[in-house]
Amino acid sequence: MPKVVDRDERKRTIAEALLRLVARQGIEKVSVRTVAAEAGISAGAVQKYFATKEDMLAVAFELTGEFLVRRWADIDAEGPFIEVLREHIVAALPLDEQRRAELVIVFAFTARAAAQPDWARRLQRDYGDAHDLTTRFLRFGQSTGEVRDDLDVERLADLVLALTDGLSARLLHTPLLRSPQHDELLASLDLALHELLAPR
Amino acid sequence: MPKVVDRDERKRTIAEALLRLVARQGIEKVSVRTVAAEAGISAGAVQKYFATKEDMLAVAFELTGEFLVRRWADIDAEGPFIEVLREHIVAALPLDEQRRAELVIVFAFTARAAAQPDWARRLQRDYGDAHDLTTRFLRFGQSTGEVRDDLDVERLADLVLALTDGLSARLLHTPLLRSPQHDELLASLDLALHELLAPR
DNA sequence: TCCTTTACGATACGTTCGTATCCTATAGCT
DNA sequence: AGCTATAGGATACGAACGTATCGTAAAGGA
Numbered sequence: 001m002p003k004v005v006d007r008d009e010r011k012r013t014i015a016e017a018l019l020r021l022v023a024r025q026g027i028e029k030v031s032v033r034t035v036a037a038e039a040g041i042s043a044g045a046v047q048k049y050f051a052t053k054e055d056m057l058a059v060a061f062e063l064t065g066e067f068l069v070r071r072w073a074d075i076d077a078e079g080p081f082i083e084v085l086r087e088h089i090v091a092a093l094p095l096d097e098q099r100r101a102e103l104v105i106v107f108a109f110t111a112r113a114a115a116q117p118d119w120a121r122r123l124q125r126d127y128g129d130a131h132d133l134t135t136r137f138l139r140f141g142q143s144t145g146e147v148r149d150d151l152d153v154e155r156l157a158d159l160v161l162a163l164t165d166g167l168s169a170r171l172l173h174t175p176l177l178r179s180p181q182h183d184e185l186l187a188s189l190d191l192a193l194h195e196l197l198a199p200r
Numbered sequence: 201m202p203k204v205v206d207r208d209e210r211k212r213t214i215a216e217a218l219l220r221l222v223a224r225q226g227i228e229k230v231s232v233r234t235v236a237a238e239a240g241i242s243a244g245a246v247q248k249y250f251a252t253k254e255d256m257l258a259v260a261f262e263l264t265g266e267f268l269v270r271r272w273a274d275i276d277a278e279g280p281f282i283e284v285l286r287e288h289i290v291a292a293l294p295l296d297e298q299r300r301a302e303l304v305i306v307f308a309f310t311a312r313a314a315a316q317p318d319w320a321r322r323l324q325r326d327y328g329d330a331h332d333l334t335t336r337f338l339r340f341g342q343s344t345g346e347v348r349d350d351l352d353v354e355r356l357a358d359l360v361l362a363l364t365d366g367l368s369a370r371l372l373h374t375p376l377l378r379s380p381q382h383d384e385l386l387a388s389l390d391l392a393l394h395e396l397l398a399p400r
Numbered sequence: 401t402c403c404t405t406t407a408c409g410a411t412a413c414g415t416t417c418g419t420a421t422c423c424t425a426t427a428g429c430t
Numbered sequence: 431a432g433c434t435a436t437a438g439g440a441t442a443c444g445a446a447c448g449t450a451t452c453g454t455a456a457a458g459g460a
Contacts, residue, residue, distance in 0.1 A: 004457075005407065026315035031447065042409045053448065094314070104311045107369075111307040114300050114372045115226035123373040151391065158388035162366025169307075169365045170358070172314045173323040188358035191351065196395055203427045203437055210437095231417065242439045253418065 011049045014039050015060045022060075023101035027108045030057070061109055064102035065126065068092055081146035082193050085137065089164050089189065094171045095182065103168050131157050141197070148199045156196060163192055211249045214239050215260045222260075223301035227308045230257070261309055264302035265326065268292055281346035282393050285337065289364050289389065294371045295382065303368050331357050341397070348399045356396060363392055 017039035021030060032053055036043040050056040071091040077084055094100040113120040134157035141147030147156075167185050174181050217239035221230060232253060236243040250256040271291040277284055294300040313320040334357035341347030347356075367385050374381050 010407095022315070024315065026312055028312070032449085033447080044410070045408050047449075048407065051449095100314050104314045107307050107311040110369050110372050111304045111311065112226055112228070114294070114304045115222070115224065117375065120373050120375060127370060127373060151395070154384070155388040155391045158367075158370070158385055159363070159392050162363050162370065162385075162388070163359070164366065165369045166362025166364065166366035167358075169310050169369075170327060170362065172310050173320050173327060175317065175320060184354070185358055185362075188355040188362070191355045192359050192392075192396065195351070196392065203425090203435090205437065232419085233417085244440065245438045247419075248437065251419095 007049065011059055012063065014041075014046055014049060015056070015063045018056060018060045019063065019098075019101040019105070022104050023097045027104055032056070057105075057109075061105055064105050067098070067102060081141040081144060082197055085141070085160070085197075086190065086193060088137075089160065090186070092164050092168070094168055097176065100172065100176065103172055107169070107172070127161065130161060134160050138197075145199065147197045151196075159192075159196060163189060207249065211259055212263065214241075214246055214249060215256065215263045218256060218260045219263065219298075219301040219305070222304050223297045227304055232256070257305075257309075261305055264305050267298070267302060281341040281344060282397055285341070285360070285397075286390065286393055288337075289360065290386070292364050292368070294368055297376065300372065300376065303372055307369070307372070327361065330361060334360050338397075345399065347397045351396075359392075359396060363389060 014035060018030060018035045021034060021038045025034075030053075032046050032050075033043045035056065036046045039046070046056070050059070068091065072088055075084065075087045075091065092099070094103040109119055109123060113123045131154075135153050138147055138153040138156050138160075142149045142153065147153075167189060170185055171182065214235060218230060218235045221234060221238045225234075230253075232246050232250075233243045235256065236246045239246070246256070250259070268291065272288055275284065275287045275291065292299070294303040309319055309323060313323045331354075335353050338347055338353040338356050338360075342349045342353065347353075367389060370385055371382065
């Protein structure tokens with residue numbers, strides 16, 4: 001047998017290089033050649049792992065989901081419900097370079113979804129999953145009395161997701177570490193969570 | 201003097217062709233040649249009015265703002281405050297092909313802003329204006345007693361903008377005229393506006 | 401040790417891109 | 431009527447793109 005390589009890890013390495021490139025230069029600078037250079041390999045090597053550029057972007061998109069889930073796993077689930085939920089939302093916001101790159105990918109694909117039905121389906125599925133997860137989480141909050149139970153959790157889940165995306169958009173307009181604006185937006189998030197979820 | 205043409209109207213006509221193209225094919229299909237074809241003129245003619253492709257996209261972006269303002273002007277400002285505000289928000293949501301194209305442009309530029317400081321500044325200015333406008337509008341609502349006055353209007357304005365963008369993202373994942381999801385998202389919007397703004 | 405299989409790089413090909421340049425037709429002024 | 435400045439089209443050019451193809455080095459099984 002020939003030289004053996006962990007193909008999945010290799011693909012991940014290249015996709016991570018793509019994310020770094022997006023963070024630094026934006027998604028329009030992504031090409032097979034630029035990603036290869038960022039990864040420190042040849043364009044031919046990239047082609048070995050990704051048949052098309054589209055494949056490459058798709059894996060990078062998947063990666064953003066994995067990174068988010070990994071960040072969620074590090075969150076301490078103890079404590080008041082609303083604070084735990086807040087931490088999960090913050091984990092998705094573009095507050096450092098890594099998350100900015102992820103959000104750029106997500107927004108670029110959102111724009112793309114409007115005209116490409118296959119990507120629309122894919123995003124709808126992912127957001128559907130996120131919606132289900134959020135709904136179940138909110139129902140749990142209701143069960144412990146930490147979330148008001150007079151509102152429809154499905155609608156509340158829509159609002160949590162919308163706020164996350166909407167605040168992400170605003171944060172992407174802001175240079176990294178422009179903390180006054182960041183603090184204001186996070187204060188707005190806290191206000192929304194309190195007014196929408198806290199029992200009265 | 202030579203043949204005379206209203207240059208601004210010509211630029212607008214071309215930018216509108218660009219928006220139609222974005223609606224149908226997505227922003228990555230935008231090129232000087234494809235826009236020219238959509239506008240029914242030659243690529244050379246497009247170059248007469250736009251020095252660079254970037255200029256062309258910038259004008260198309262400005263156009264999205266103009267279209268929004270024009271839709272706002274058609275809204276009946278009479279009636280309950282929250283319903284009027286709701287109409288202004290709905291006017292920004294991608295619920296038809298025209299608005300979908302506009303939102304694709306906005307999202308694409310949002311993604312671009314993360315790596316291009318000049319575009320970040322421009323979007324921050326535009327969103328700053330929208331934030332000011334919303335703040336003043338909410339303050340007016342407070343003055344008539346239709347908006348609760350125990351919350352910071354600046355933070356509420358953040359939330360209105362974030363909800364608008366976040367719901368727009370979700371709507372872009374949905375094919376046009378998939379009305380059950382649309383209705384649910386609009387119901388979520390109504391819930392948020394009522395819970396965040398209505399006096400209790 | 402030789403052979404097979406794969407990783408990876410190098411190179412090539414055709415297309416499309418943004419942009420520059422040139423040409424011609426025409427509308428308005430003197 | 432003739433001149434001139436501009437609109438608009440045609441064409442050109444170099445760069446960058448996605449992708450295909452070929453060559454080479456090396457690692458493991460026989």
